[in-house]
Amino acid sequence: GQNIDQPTEMTATEGAIVQINCTYQTSGFNGLFWYQQHAGEAPTFLSYNVLDGLEEKGRFSSFLSRSKGYSYLLLKELQMKDSASYLCAASGTYKYIFGTGTRLKVLA
Amino acid sequence: GAGVSQTPSNKVTEKGKYVELRCDPISGHTALYWYRQSLGQGPEFLIYFQGTGAADDSGLPNDRFFAVRPEGSVSTLKIQRTERGDSAVYLCASSSTGTNTEAFFGQGTRLTVV
Numbered sequence: 001g002q003n004i005d006q007p008t009e010m011t012a013t014e015g016a017i018v019q020i021n022c023t024y025q026t027s028g029f030n031g032l033f034w035y036q037q038h039a040g041e042a043p044t045f046l047s048y049n050v051l052d053g054l055e056e057k058g059r060f061s062s063f064l065s066r067s068k069g070y071s072y073l074l075l076k077e078l079q080m081k082d083s084a085s086y087l088c089a090a091s092g093t094y095k096y097i098f099g100t101g102t103r104l105k106v107l108a
Numbered sequence: 109g110a111g112v113s114q115t116p117s118n119k120v121t122e123k124g125k126y127v128e129l130r131c132d133p134i135s136g137h138t139a140l141y142w143y144r145q146s147l148g149q150g151p152e153f154l155i156y157f158q159g160t161g162a163a164d165d166s167g168l169p170n171d172r173f174f175a176v177r178p179e180g181s182v183s184t185l186k187i188q189r190t191e192r193g194d195s196a197v198y199l200c201a202s203s204s205t206g207t208n209t210e211a212f213f214g215q216g217t218r219l220t221v222v
Contacts, residue, residue: 004150030208042199042213043151050208087150091207094164095141098150 002026004099006088011105012078020073020102022088032064032071033096035087043087046073078106110134112214114200120220121190129185129217133202140183141211142175143199151199157183158206190221 003025012018024032031050035043049055049064049071061074073086085101113132121127133140138159143151153167157177165175172190177183187194197218201211 033210042215045210045212048210089150094156094207095153095167096151096207096211097153098143100148100150 002090002092002097004088004090004097006086006099006102008100009103009105011107013107014078014080016078017074017076018078018104020075020086020088020104022071022073022099024069024071024088024090024097024099026090026092026097028093029066030091030093032062033089033091034060034062034071034073035089035098037085037087037101039084046086075104080106080108082106112200112202112212114198114214114217116217117215118218118220120222123190123192123221125190127187127190127219129187129198129200129219131183131185131200131202131214133181133183133200134204134212135181137202137204137212138180139203139206139211140177141201141203142183142185143201145197145199145216154185187219190219192221195219195221 006022034046037043047062054063059076064071083106087101088099089096115130140157142154145151155175156164160180172188175185197216199216201213203209203211
């Protein structure tokens with residue numbers, strides 16, 4: 001079957017670091033995407049991992065372990081504008097399978 | 109266009125009516141996807157087009173739902189005999205070739221069936 005698991009909610013303080021975990025099971029796995037979605041808006045692309053390891057992009061980094069079916073998104077130097085839902089998506093042959101999203105609240 | 113465009117942005121319809129939702133993908137993108145998103149949930153896959161053909165329609169919930177992409181660009185999602193449970197945000201996305209590249213999402217059509 002196909003399944004994506006990620007925590008429903010997380011809370012962190014402005015300036016801190018937060019790690020959002022994602023585990024996945026999907027057939028025909030190509031790679032792992034992370035998207036950010038603010039309330040009432042469309043998802044926007046953050047990162048893509050196809051090989052094992054860490055990809056760094058400014059304040060955001062993403063990690064993938066294909067053998068463990070595991071990924072995480074690391075957000076550093078949190079800002080209030082980072083309050084949003086973070087969607088983990090595993091890409092297969094024909095589609096992206098999304099998790100339910102992790103709602104991150106950044107507190108002042 | 110510069111991004112994925114969806115029309116209308118909002119649609120309110122009565123139970124039992126027929127609706128069409130339109131998606132204009134990024135120019136040159138061959139892959140087009142329809143997703144449905146309910147409040148507090150992630151996007152749920154409906155259908156994937158590669159060019160003009162539906163390569164995977166396994167996510168369409170039943171035969172009331174149908175989608176076309178006749179010229180390999182604009183796509184229309186059609187819902188017959190709408191039900192209250194069809195109320196959701198319908199998202200369209202396109203990518204340049206397929207799932208090995210990122211998908212770009214439109215703003216969605218919020219469908220409300222009353």
